[in-house]
Each structure stands twice: as structure tokens, then as C-alpha cells.
Amino acid sequence: MSVIKGKVWKFGDGVDTDIIIPARYLILPLEEMKHKAMEPVKPEFAEKVNEGDIIVAGQNFGCGSSREQAPAALKALGIRAIVAASFARIFYRNAINLGLPVIECRDLYEQVDEGDVIEITPLTGKIRMPENGMEFSGSTLPDFLLEIINNGGLIPYLSAKFKTS
Amino acid sequence: MGQTIVEKILNQAGGTKDLSAGDIVNARVSCLMTNDAVGELLIQALDELGAKPWDKDRIAVILDHYIPATTENAARTHKLLRDFSKKYGLHMFDQQGVCHQLMLENSVLPGDVVIGTDSHTCTYGGIGAFATGVGSTDGAAAMATGELWLKIPETIKIELKGRLPDHVHPKDIILKVVGDLGADGATYKALQFSGEGAASISTEGRFTICNMAIEAGGKTGVFEPDAVTEDYLKDRKEKGTFFKSDPDAVYCEQITVHLDQLGPHIACPWSVDNVVAVEKIAGTHIDQAFLGSCTNGRIEDLRIAAGVLKGKKIHPEVRFLVTPASRHIYQQAMAEGLLETFLSAGAIICNPGCSACFGGQGMLWEGEVCIGSHNRNFRARMGHRDSKVYLASPETVAVSALAGNIEDPRKGA
Incomplete structure (x- = not known):
């Protein structure tokens, strides 16, 4: 998978799934629902986010509900990767299943400001800030999970496998 | 091993x-x-x-x-x-x-x-x-x-x-x-x-x-x-x-x-691990109380709350929502007279389901406070981003509904 380069949106610790997408919006069609993402803490986010942007957050990102609408809404808004100090278990798995790269990195958070540009190399977990040349080591994924992400998620991955088998 | x-x-x-x-x-x-x-x-x-x-x-x-x-x-x-x-x-x-x-x-x-x-x-x-x-x-x-x-x-x-x-x-x-x-x-x-x-x-x-x-x-x-x-x-x-x-x-x-050394606890806004002993925040004003959910909407929970409310009236400025976790529990509560107790106390009995826990009903407006027996108090989950939710046992919820503020269930016991 190639390098992901994008502008940072910064969020704090414990961003739960009710913040990412409040439960009352879960039954809206995705194209409508995505405009409610992060509404409780950053109401302007959904309107201002651009295709290719990256979220950087603190600890336990995505805790709470198992709703896959949370990573789905972020992906639909154009978010191309999430770097957090740590992730909640179900969110992490859901993001991979949707083909959205998730990288754990504790050191980046303090050094990055909203609007900064970062470059991520998912294969090595390397994160770089081109403006000042600072580099950070993030987590990597085992090959079979990287393959899922490269295929665009678990469903396209399984479909491709069914076709070749 | x-x-x-x-x-x-x-x-x-x-x-x-x-x-x-x-x-x-x-x-x-x-x-x-x-x-x-x-x-x-x-x-x-x-x-x-x-x-x-x-x-x-x-x-x-x-x-x-x-x-x-x-x-x-x-x-x-x-x-x-x-x-x-x-x-x-x-x-x-x-x-x-x-x-x-x-x-x-x-x-x-x-x-x-x-x-x-x-x-x-x-x-x-x-x-x-x-x-x-x-x-x-x-x-x-x-x-x-x-x-x-x-x-x-x-x-x-x-x-x-x-x-x-x-x-x-x-x-x-x-x-x-x-x-x-x-x-x-x-x-x-x-x-x-x-x-x-x-x-x-x-x-x-x-x-x-x-x-x-x-x-x-x-x-x-x-x-x-x-x-x-x-x-x-x-x-x-x-x-x-x-x-x-x-x-x-x-x-x-x-x-x-x-x-044997444990007292009643309560989770404060806006995260479930923000837990204190109930007595530390007793007296906090509430607008709504919720008894229900997959955490505490079962017959034992309804019995405990009904035991507290029997013959009493909830605080006039508190909305008290009771949601049995299933139809079976609803029928059991009806047969045991618990629903009558809740209704006489001034509660609203909702249909079995997830109910107010995630803001499906009983939503809160800006500045409002709810105490509930459910499992999550995340910001904006139950309504306005500046509303607050506290999580506690069915007994703490029921005594608080009577008092109009968060109350220690051991008080007056």
C-alpha cells in the first residue's frame, strides 16, 4: 500500500462512537448520516473535512458501541487514515473490515496540530511530518489484514477470494 | 498448564x-x-x-x-x-x-x-x-x-x-x-x-x-x-x-x-469510568430518571425500584421512565402489580426495547440531567451535547426519582 499524505484533524482522548456518530442518526442513509459525524464535539467537521484528510486522536478512539457506521461515516467523508494513541477493539476491527487504515502511535499526538500535513506508510508504520522532517513509528498490521485493507475491506477481499478459488 | x-x-x-x-x-x-x-x-x-x-x-x-x-x-x-x-x-x-x-x-x-x-x-x-x-x-x-x-x-x-x-x-x-x-x-x-x-x-x-x-x-x-x-x-x-x-x-x-465494604457507586458525565461513591455527589439536581435497558431492566430491578416507590410519589419535577427489558418481564411486572406501583408513583411506562438508553426516547435538552440504570453516559448519547447522564443501580435511580436529586439509597434506611 502506498503512502497516505493528508491534512490532520485532531481529536482528544476517549472519542466514543456516540461522538463519531450519535445513535439517533444510525438509520439515516449513509450519505445523509455522514454529515452528522463528530457533531457533539466538532460540529463543523463534516462540512469542512476534505477527501484525503487524516484523523489524529488520543487514547481509546472509537470506544463504546459496535456500530460500523462510525468508521463508515468517516470513510464516506473522505478520511483516509486514523492515527490514535490507542483504539477500542471493535472500532479497530470495523475500520480494517471497511478498508480504512488505522495506526497506533503514542508520540505523534503531542507533536501535531490540526491542519498539519502528515505522511503515513502503512506497510512500515512510519509517520512523517514533511514540514519539519519529524518522524514517528506507528503500529503495523499483519500481512493478511494489510491485504484486506488493500482490497478495500473484508467484503471485497472475500469476494475476490471466492472468484479466484 | x-x-x-x-x-x-x-x-x-x-x-x-x-x-x-x-x-x-x-x-x-x-x-x-x-x-x-x-x-x-x-x-x-x-x-x-x-x-x-x-x-x-x-x-x-x-x-x-x-x-x-x-x-x-x-x-x-x-x-x-x-x-x-x-x-x-x-x-x-x-x-x-x-x-x-x-x-x-x-x-x-x-x-x-x-x-x-x-x-x-x-x-x-x-x-x-x-x-x-x-x-x-x-x-x-x-x-x-x-x-x-x-x-x-x-x-x-x-x-x-x-x-x-x-x-x-x-x-x-x-x-x-x-x-x-x-x-x-x-x-x-x-x-x-x-x-x-x-x-x-x-x-x-x-x-x-x-x-x-x-x-x-x-x-x-x-x-x-x-x-x-x-x-x-x-x-x-x-x-x-x-x-x-x-x-x-x-x-x-x-x-x-x-x-462487604462496597457502597453505592455512580458514573458521572461523560464517561463510564468517571465513577465516584454516590454520597460524593448526593444532592445533584435531576430532571429525568430512567429505569431499564439490557443492563438493569429485568424483573429483579423492577422489584427493587417498585419496593422503593410503593405508596410514594416521584418528585413533581422529575420525569421517570420505566422500560421493562422484554415483553415477558413486562407481563411479569404486570402480574406482580409492579406496573401499578410505578404508574401510581407518577412514572411513564415505555414499551420494552432499548428506549432512553441511547436516546431512542426520553431525550434531554441543554443543561438537563438524567440518572439512569443503563450502561453509557457518553456526551450527546441521550440528547443535547450539553445534557448530562449519571449511571447507577436501580435503587439509587428510584430514590433519586423520589428526591428530585441524586440520593444515597442508604439515607433514611
Whole structure:
């Protein structure tokens, strides 16, 4: 998978799934629902986010509900990767299943400001800030999970496998 | 080397014997549950795969979040799920209660591996099943194949000693544990509740405790099935398999909770691990009280609250919502006269379902405060971003509803 380069949106610790997408919006069609993402803490986010942007957050990102609408809404808004100090278990798995790269990195958070540009190399977990040349080591994924992400998620991955088998 | 109950169940489901924490197992799923909050995404994923449900007898589809249909979009989702269930002959529970309560009343047995597309699926560990929540794509993969890969979690053993004092409940135990562990203290791990104190906790109380394992990030919560479990299953034909942890099983952490020294606890806004002793915030004004949910909407919970409210009136400025967790519990409460007690006290009785827990009804406006018996107090979950939710036991909720502010249930006792 190639390098992901994008502008940072910064969020704090414990961003739960009710913040990412409040439960009352879960039954809206995705194209409508995505405009409610992060509404409780950053109401302007959904309107201002651009295709290719990256979220950087603190600890336990995505805790709470198992709703896959949370990573789905972020992906639909154009978010191309999430770097957090740590992730909640179900969110992490859901993001991979949707083909959205998730990288754990504790050191980046303090050094990055909203609007900064970062470059991520998912294969090595390397994160770089081109403006000042600072580099950070993030987590990597085992090959079979990287393959899922490269295929665009678990469903396209399984479909491709069914076709070749 | 001995095995934990979780290692034993997952080895059995994987057709393996000696795998342990950290190993990946491809587990056969005993039953799969989905609901109206995410079911539509699951069906879309299944369609994209071109797959069908692997076994109609092992799949439950439950309408419990947006019921009776709260918006046109909810009606659309419900129609889709009804049609899907009918097409494949799946078990459909149409607006009969919270998914987890219905699964426990109808399907889950000790030793089962249960996958649900809802994070509180971990509740079923109360009878010694391995149950965990997943997203809709994993749900679709499990529905297509009857299997799901799982990393066998490490286990934190929580030793319960002594017995709970009066006015202190299983909810207080799990609030204390989540407060101590923190919201990510058990991420990727199982919480196993053991010890002589565990034997004194009812199955319903065990469900309450396991339900909130996810609030510490846990993959599941579990009690080893025992005589209490046997009694709970006395009217069921099948009894499942009672697994117990070996005496030399390996735990990543051991914690002791002294029940006789435990007081009532409460989780403050806006995270479930923000836990304090109730007396620390007694007197905090409330606008709403909520008794219900998959955490504490069972008959024991309703009995406790009705015991507090009998012959009394809730505070005139408090809205008190009571939501039995299932139709069966609703009928039981009716037969026991509990609903009459609630109505006479001034409560609003809602239809069985997820109700106010996630803001499905009983929403809050700016600055308003709710005390509830449910499991999450995240910002904006129950309404306005500047509303507040406190989580406590059914007794603390009921005494607070009477007082009009957060109240220590031991006061006046």
C-alpha cells in the first residue's frame, strides 16, 4: 500500500462512537448520516473535512458501541487514515473490515496540530511530518489484514477470494 | 498448564484443544444476533458477498432500537429486516424487548459462542457463554459462514469476596470495577468474575455485571456456571455445557473486590469510568430518571425500584421512565402489580426495547440531567451535547426519582 499524505484533524482522548456518530442518526442513509459525524464535539467537521484528510486522536478512539457506521461515516467523508494513541477493539476491527487504515502511535499526538500535513506508510508504520522532517513509528498490521485493507475491506477481499478459488 | 473458561469455550468452538490466550481461533458460532441499529448494513454486506445465512435456526434478527418505528427511515429498516428474515426463515423478534434479554430468554446456553452486532452482547457471559460484539461486516461474514476468527483474549480475574450489604447491588460492583480499570483497562481482554462472592450473585445480577465489561474495553465478561446457573435454566430443555476455569489457569491480572465494604457507586458525565461513591455527589439536581435497558431492566430491578416507590410519589419535577427489558418481564411486572406501583408513583411506562438508553426516547435538552440504570453516559448519547447522564443501580435511580436529586439509597434506611 502506498503512502497516505493528508491534512490532520485532531481529536482528544476517549472519542466514543456516540461522538463519531450519535445513535439517533444510525438509520439515516449513509450519505445523509455522514454529515452528522463528530457533531457533539466538532460540529463543523463534516462540512469542512476534505477527501484525503487524516484523523489524529488520543487514547481509546472509537470506544463504546459496535456500530460500523462510525468508521463508515468517516470513510464516506473522505478520511483516509486514523492515527490514535490507542483504539477500542471493535472500532479497530470495523475500520480494517471497511478498508480504512488505522495506526497506533503514542508520540505523534503531542507533536501535531490540526491542519498539519502528515505522511503515513502503512506497510512500515512510519509517520512523517514533511514540514519539519519529524518522524514517528506507528503500529503495523499483519500481512493478511494489510491485504484486506488493500482490497478495500473484508467484503471485497472475500469476494475476490471466492472468484479466484 | 490450566485453561480459563474462555480458553476452553473457544478451543471447543474451534475444534482445537491446546490454544491459549493470544492464539487465533476460527470459532464455530452457536448463534448470531443482529438488530435494527446495524442490521441493514449487515444485509448490504451479505448481498455484496453474494452469500446467504448459513443456518436459519441459529440466527436471530431483533427490532429493538427504533421501536415502534420512530421515523420513516426506521420503518424502512424494519421492513427490510422483516422481509429478509421471512425470506430465509430466520428467528424474528419484532419489538418484543432488548435484543440481549430476548437472546437470553430464548437462545443462549452455557458454553455457547455467541456473536452479536451490538457491543453489549458480552452480557451472555452471565451464564458462562462466550459472547462478544462485532460490527456489521464481521456479522455478515459470520452469517455467511457460521464462523468467525477471534483472538483468544487474556483474562483478568476479579475475585469477589464476602456479600453485598443492603442497598448495594451488582451494578455497584461493575461501576467500581470499570472505574478502577478505566475505559480501556480491559481492551482485548476478558473479565472473569469468581470467588465465594460470585456464588451469592443472582443470574440477573451476573448479566448486569457482564453487560458492562465492554465499558472497560473488554472483549467479554464471564461467570463460571454453577448451581445458580442451573436454577436459572430449570425450565429450559437444554442446559448447554458448564465450563470452569482450571485452578492453575493463567490470568494476566488479578483483582479482589471486597463486597462487604462496597457502597453505592455512580458514573458521572461523560464517561463510564468517571465513577465516584454516590454520597460524593448526593444532592445533584435531576430532571429525568430512567429505569431499564439490557443492563438493569429485568424483573429483579423492577422489584427493587417498585419496593422503593410503593405508596410514594416521584418528585413533581422529575420525569421517570420505566422500560421493562422484554415483553415477558413486562407481563411479569404486570402480574406482580409492579406496573401499578410505578404508574401510581407518577412514572411513564415505555414499551420494552432499548428506549432512553441511547436516546431512542426520553431525550434531554441543554443543561438537563438524567440518572439512569443503563450502561453509557457518553456526551450527546441521550440528547443535547450539553445534557448530562449519571449511571447507577436501580435503587439509587428510584430514590433519586423520589428526591428530585441524586440520593444515597442508604439515607433514611
